[in-house]
Amino acid sequence: MKQPKRLTRKQKECLTAHCLNWNDWMLVEETDFCYRVINKKTGAVKSVDKFRRR
Template sequence: MKQSKRLVRWQKECVAAHNLKVSDWRVVKETESYLYLINKETKDRKIVDKFVR
């Protein structure tokens, strides 16, 4: 698995729009319409739509 990356500003806005705490999540993969996130502590995974803001 690739190493997860920190969120940039527009990604933070997308994550916050989905009612998730920004400081707990990191980006694993990015596609044209989705962000694949992983929780830093619990290792839970979520898929977030980029266009929801």
């Protein structure tokens, strides 16, 4: 697995739209339609849709 990266503002807004606390997540991979993020505490990996907004 690649080294996780810090989130940009758009990525933080996207995680907030998915009801996730962006402080607990880091970016693993970005594709055309989703972000793959990893939880800093548990190590759980999640796919989040890029285009979902509030």
